[in-house]
Amino acid sequence: MTATPSPQSVLVLWDIDGTLLEPAGGGNADYEAAVAVVHPGVELQPVHTHGKTDRQNVEEYLSGSGLPVGDAPLVLEQLDVISHKYLLDGSRLAALPGANEALHALREAGHVNGLLTGNTPARAINKLTGAGISVGDITWQESFFGSNASTRPAVTAAARLRFPERRIVIVGDTPLDGDAAAAADLEFIAVATGVYDADSLWASGAVSVLPDLVSGAEELGRLLGAAAAVEVAAEVVR
Structure with a gap:
């Protein structure tokens, strides 16, 4: 059973390829x-x-x-x-610097890490496990996948439909993440660790564009209201 989140808890829905993992995923x-x-x-x-x-x-x-x-x-x-x-x-993929630390710090701060990914569930867990991502910091029951959706906005729409009153933030590395977030009236925090530059990510409606999850850890925490915890994670990475 999934614990009831606190009123301050944010459901942070992470993209995988280019956001948590090096953008090489097959x-x-x-x-x-x-x-x-x-x-x-x-x-x-x-x-x-x-x-x-x-x-x-x-x-x-x-x-x-x-x-x-x-x-x-x-x-x-x-x-x-x-x-x-x-x-x-x-064939293992590589976790991006700061990914595990960010996931762990946000969970410790009381937020919920889920996935919002174009991957099927099997592809998601195999990629993340092989790359050494701490999958225990991810709440799989509150994650959304691209197995049955022909467009990414259909996946964000499912998230909003399931949690109509909850604050949901998408973290991703492509303009399509931003477009999908906007279609469901969700916040979008971009990470410029994929194949798109910062200008493209700003243009897609991002509330912030982080250079990466190390130098952007403090800003991520501030945006989610968990600055102190994520700042500690940033220090660990440094």
Whole structure:
């Protein structure tokens, strides 16, 4: 059972790739490999995947290559299977500096860390576990995933629908995170650790753009009302 949050508690919904982890998460290769299992030998058209949900990317690969979009669930299953490689030494992803410290400090301060990610649940836990992220600092029951959503705003809409009165803050690294937050009237704190520059993130409606989770730790804490705890985390990282 999930504990009832305090009135001051913020539900902080974290993106994964480029926010908590180095922006290398398999990229297009994973999608192409998963499609190839279901449709071997088909030449696939390229897809720009950054900031989109897994389902959206799979559907775009299928439709762009003349394949039935209705096969998306089969491809997503294969994507989950492929994600087990992130638990193996040769394919582990890297946690970004300050990620574990920020998660732990915010939880200690009474906030709730959830995920709002384009990844399926299996891909999310395999990527984070393999990268050494402390998954115990994340409340999985209050997380939202891109398994069944063809657009990212559909994921933020689900978060707002489930918690209509709660303060929810999205932390992410792409303008699509900002667009999705705005669509559900949620706050967006950007981290410029992905492939987009600060100007692009400001333009997407971010209330603040942090250079990273180390130098931006104090600002993150101030924005969430947990400055003292996150400042301690920043000192640990330094």
